[in-house]
Amino acid sequence: MSMVCLSDFELFAKEHLPKTTWDYYAAGADECCTRDDNLVAYKRIRLRPRMLRDVSVTDTRTTIQGMEINFPIGIAPTAFHCLAWHDGEMSTARAAEAMNTCYIASTYSTCSVEEISTAAPNGLQWFQLYVYRNRKLSEQLVQRVEAQGYKAVVLTVDVPYTGKRRNDIRNNFKLPPHLKVKNFDGIFEQVETFQGQVNEKQCMTSPFKQTRAGEYDFNGAEVYGGAVNSLDPSISWKDIYWLQSLTRLPIIIKGILTKEDAELAVEHGVQGIIVSNHGGRQLDGGPASIDALSEIVETVQGRVEVYLDGGIRTGSDVLKALALGAKCVFIGRPVVWGLAYKGEEGVREILQILNDEFRLSMALAGCRNVSEINRNLIQFSKL
Numbered sequence: 001m002s003m004v005c006l007s008d009f010e011l012f013a014k015e016h017l018p019k020t021t022w023d024y025y026a027a028g029a030d031e032c033c034t035r036d037d038n039l040v041a042y043k044r045i046r047l048r049p050r051m052l053r054d055v056s057v058t059d060t061r062t063t064i065q066g067m068e069i070n071f072p073i074g075i076a077p078t079a080f081h082c083l084a085w086h087d088g089e090m091s092t093a094r095a096a097e098a099m100n101t102c103y104i105a106s107t108y109s110t111c112s113v114e115e116i117s118t119a120a121p122n123g124l125q126w127f128q129l130y131v132y133r134n135r136k137l138s139e140q141l142v143q144r145v146e147a148q149g150y151k152a153v154v155l156t157v158d159v160p161y162t163g164k165r166r167n168d169i170r171n172n173f174k175l176p177p178h179l180k181v182k183n184f185d186g187i188f189e190q191v192e193t194f195q196g197q198v199n200e201k202q203c204m205t206s207p208f209k210q211t212r213a214g215e216y217d218f219n220g221a222e223v224y225g226g227a228v229n230s231l232d233p234s235i236s237w238k239d240i241y242w243l244q245s246l247t248r249l250p251i252i253i254k255g256i257l258t259k260e261d262a263e264l265a266v267e268h269g270v271q272g273i274i275v276s277n278h279g280g281r282q283l284d285g286g287p288a289s290i291d292a293l294s295e296i297v298e299t300v301q302g303r304v305e306v307y308l309d310g311g312i313r314t315g316s317d318v319l320k321a322l323a324l325g326a327k328c329v330f331i332g333r334p335v336v337w338g339l340a341y342k343g344e345e346g347v348r349e350i351l352q353i354l355n356d357e358f359r360l361s362m363a364l365a366g367c368r369n370v371s372e373i374n375r376n377l378i379q380f381s382k383l
């Protein structure tokens with residue numbers, strides 16, 4: 001099979017993964033309007049290419065949080081890579097290391113943070129954190145990733161509750177018995193003895209057993225591999241200060257979609273913002289992330305780095321996001337398609353193809369390096 005573009009990997013993954021796994025990776029919330037708009041929105045944006053600018057030499061390198069990466073495309077946190085490939089996140093980490101880009105490892109990884117950093121000891125890894133009702137869980141994770149040499153904590157703020165993904169409910173999606181959320185191995189028992197306030201096992205319940213807003217039937221079945229409803233829906237801006245008190249690592253906030261929240265994020269001292277709607281898996285009806293980017297970039301005015309994820313599938317999508325002010329983009333689903341195709345090699349191919357396309361788009365638009373990409377490339381009358 002000749003793999004030419006990211007859609008080829010999507011097709012392969014759809015044909016080869018078990019249906020429940022495919023459905024889980026592909027899922028959007030409710031009617032999937034936001035998930036689908038994440039892709040279509042790029043196609044509404046037109047570019048204004050410049051000519052005769054000697055693009056014989058092009059350079060895609062950039063920096064994020066002061067670290068150089070070979071191209072402005074990183075790997076967004078996605079859960080459960082071992083559903084797609086036997087050693088899952090370890091292969092993902094090796095691919096990111098080989099390509100010299102950033103991998104944001106999910107809390108809901110099927111390899112532990114230690115296994116991931118050991119698999120790719122020279123890779124640039126950030127850790128994606130959820131905040132738990134029992135704060136000791138989050139605290140321990142932060143201490144572990146700091147000890148392991150992760151370079152930033154990415155706090156996901158768009159999951160006070162899990163979005164309603166219809167096929168996961170229909171399929172009664174669960175991790176198969178041979179897989180688990182490795183970061184929680186043995187940790188619940190320890191944490192219970194620290195505080196005794198939350199029995200995490202009781203909290204392994206379907207988000208869809210919610211009875212009314214904010215209340216759960218804790219007798220429901222496990223859905224996303226454990227501890228699902230132990231996420232703290234009361235998380236608020238003051239928790240940024242709590243997280244800052246735990247770590248010296250830069251804090252990147254993931255899931256911002258408005259200028260108001262971007263301003264609050266900067267005021268609360270975060271070091272970066274990921275404009276994201278969680279791949280359309282949370283609030284259906286929210287904006288495509290590329291459509292939310294401009295107001296956030298305008299508000300932030302360069303005070304912190306702004307990144308974006310959601311719907312990036314081609315090099316020209318990357319170019320458009322950078323032209324609208326993103327310092328770097330991150331990809332989610334394409335990485336699990338790459339894993340399903342050929343593990344580490346598949347993820348490397350995904351990154352290579354996307355970067356080749358980006359380099360070509362950049363050159364065809366008349367840009368020799370990423371610092372030459374700016375808003376003049378965007379045809380605003382068509383926005």
Ligand SMILES: Cc1cc2nc3c(=O)[nH]c(=O)nc-3n(C[C@H](O)[C@H](O)[C@H](O)COP(=O)(O)O)c2cc1C
Nearest residue numbers: 025076077078079106156278279310311331332333
């Ligand atoms: C299967 C899957 C699992 C995800 N798991 C997480 C997660 O554990 N933590 C998180 O912050 N975001 C998670 N996300 C959201 C991604 O980080 C990212 O926002 C989204 O996938 C980007 O959109 P894309 O898939 O169109 O590239 C997940 C997304 C998918 C598709």
Ligand SMILES: CCCCCCC(=O)C(=O)O
Nearest residue numbers: 079108162224228231281
């Ligand atoms: C308690 C939330 C579990 C969600 C698992 C990972 C995720 O974020 C997703 O979108 O799926």
